[in-house]
Amino acid sequence: MMSPVLASEAFGASNVSEKVNFNSQMGTPQFISGQLTKASSKAPETVVFDYLTEKQKTFKFKGDSKLSFKVVEKQKDDLGFTYLRVQQVYKGTPVYGAVLTAHVNKEGVLTALSGAPAASLDEKQNLKQTKKLSKKEAVSTAEKDLVKAVGSQPDYEYAPKSESVIYVKDGEAHYAYLVNYNFLAPEPGNWNYFVDAVSGDILAKVNEIHEAGKGAGKPGGGGGAAGGTDTVGSGKGVLGDTKSLNTYLSSSTYYLQDRTRGNGIFTYDGSNRTRLPGSLWADSDNLFNASYDAAAVDAHYYAGTTYDYYKNTHNRNSYDGNGAALKSTVHYGRNYNNAFWNGQQMVYGDGDGSTFVSLSGGLDVIAHELTHAVTDTTADLIYQNESGAINESMSDIFGTLVEYDANNNPDWEIGEDIYTPNKSGDALRSMSDPAKYGDPDHYSVRYTGTQDNGGVHINSGIGNKAAYLLSQGGTHYGVKVTGIGTDKTGKIYYRTLTQYLTPSSNYSQLRSAAVQAATDLYGAGSAEVASVKAAYSAVGVN
Structure with missing residues (x-):
């Protein structure tokens, strides 16, 4: 698990103040907020690149930031911020999961940078080696393992896809092929394999199929009716x-x-x-x-x-x-x-x-x-470990908020209408009381095993409890939270998901992101920001 350290500091002459959430596993910051730059008439992307170049020692890369980061999305929101998604690259190859989001306000001030880039790629010995495997060989290598994993040859929805990436594992970076297999038989799967492009070893694999519960392609044609x-x-x-x-x-x-x-x-x-x-x-x-x-x-x-x-x-x-x-x-x-x-x-x-x-x-x-x-299509949270648990939690949160918005017998249970029809009062998960169904309601009791993709459904209970407390209020582990209601909770989480979270986000980064989203919407000294902080403190996320 990641061990973030939160620090408040001003570490640049051009910066008024910076709050830094540092990711000790990655060796780089995963969330920085404050008035990070002076007001500027420069293009927002220039503001971001200039800041990254100035902070290259902090982010542990060398040279012009434009060679290490590429803007992949740029939008202006209704609060006047321009936000950008920036992909880390190494010699033109994208680093898997290493995406930053940056916010520049209407005065041209960089106010937040979210996401932990991979550190010191130029020093990684594996990246000094030459690729030996072809894409075709990588697909074949991964497929052999996949057949063993699912028990038979999958019936693919479309041909396996492969792309070159940098994959970071246990502090070492590898040239790799990301191979995707999407199929429905013998069981639904949307598997991503990472195959070392030098050695041919399988570095990692994860099933990205998003299910409603633990356990258990591309549409084959099927357009709409015409001429009616x-x-x-x-x-x-x-x-x-x-x-x-x-x-x-x-x-x-x-x-x-x-x-x-x-x-x-x-x-x-x-x-x-x-x-x-x-x-x-x-x-x-x-x-x-x-x-x-x-x-x-x-x-x-x-x-x-x-x-x-x-x-x-x-x-x-x-x-x-x-x-x-x-x-x-x-x-x-x-x-x-x-x-x-x-x-x-x-x-x-x-x-x-x-x-x-x-x-x-x-x-x-x-x-x-x-x-x-x-x-x-936004945060693109990797469906494994903490980022996967946040992925699941976001779906539970908005599943519940849609129920409230539609006034469709709303509650803080998930799947209660379709689960165990012959038994009343139960559900797949509870957001108000995750422990009711064996899920953790505090970071200190999180699941750290490998089942359920590293606990994506299990550890969603931590985020779910925080969202419940933020909306409804309550005291948990001795921390009192003042509820702000479902409408404000929805606005904060929507901004958090779509503008601040990144593929590799962990729970500590989620807290920082939600605090920043609430700050954007309601002000740094607002009751809403205080409630966000209290909600995450109540579930042990700092």
Whole structure:
């Protein structure tokens, strides 16, 4: 686990003040905030590069920062900040997970830098060696291990993809190939392998499939119906409630295709197979009341509810901010007890009727999966260890906030509507009391093993408890937190996720990021900032 050290210091003549959260494992700062530079009329990226060059000893690189960092995103927000995402590179090759976010205010002052770059790459002996492996050989090497891991040859959704990266492991940097395998059979997988480009060794592997619970591709065609008109139908959901549905009429057939939101919401029938996306859901009378329709009704309706939350509350047009189509497949597999985001679309099993009913019947589950998509296109949190736990926690947080926004029997439990239908009062996870289901509610009792991708679902309890305390208030481990409500909590976490978190973020960086987001929104001396600090102190994150 990372051991961050928080320090407040002014370590530059041009800087008024700096608060530095130092990552001792990486050997570089992971969050710096304050008035980091003087006011300037320079372009924001120039302000950032000048600062990095000035601080190259602190960040442990040599030479012009423009050779070590590349701007990959630049946007201006509604508070007047320009924020940039900056990828660390070494001789033109991206360093995996080493992304910084930088905020420059309207006066041209750099106010925050988030993310820990890899240190002293020019001194790493492995990077002085010449690549010996080809991409094709790397794909073959990783595939042999993958077949052993999953038990048989996967049926790929698309051909394995490979790219060159620098991968840092145990303080040493390696030229590596990042190879991605996306498949549904023999089990859903979205595996990333890191193969040493010199030795051919497998440096690391992680399954990036984002599931609703512990355990348990690219859509194969399946566009929308053409040449018709928008209509409104209705249907009964998994729990028997009737919902109004935006549909599409084409050639006397009604489809679960909603063209009123972004580039559309499309709901497909998986027909209990394991191919995606399946067939666009069709009906003859625009009344989706059959029992087989129920899973599709909820998937379609709740995707719209989640879209509306992000659009109306955060002005985000679909998960990517650019209106991306929302595709869902229901009736996936037979008695499949999970739901997942596969990097391209949402997928929902029917459950076995005992552990789960159709997983699309839970609004928080659908909002959870769609938030994974938001994360993939913003912070891109690596789905392993602490960054993976934060990834899961963000999905739980926004799954709950969408429930509150829609007034859909909101609570601080996850999956309660679709879990163990014959047993009342339980859920997959509890945000108010993570320990209720065996998850940690304090950093001191975090899981440090390797199961569950290093505890991504388990350790989400730490972030979940902090979010619950921030919203609702309470005393935990002797620390009193004053609640600020769901609306302000949502604004703080949305800004934290989309503007401050980076792929390798740990919980300490999350605390710094949330404090900075609250500072941007409400002011450094605000009650909201005080509550954020207290919430994270209450769960042992400093």
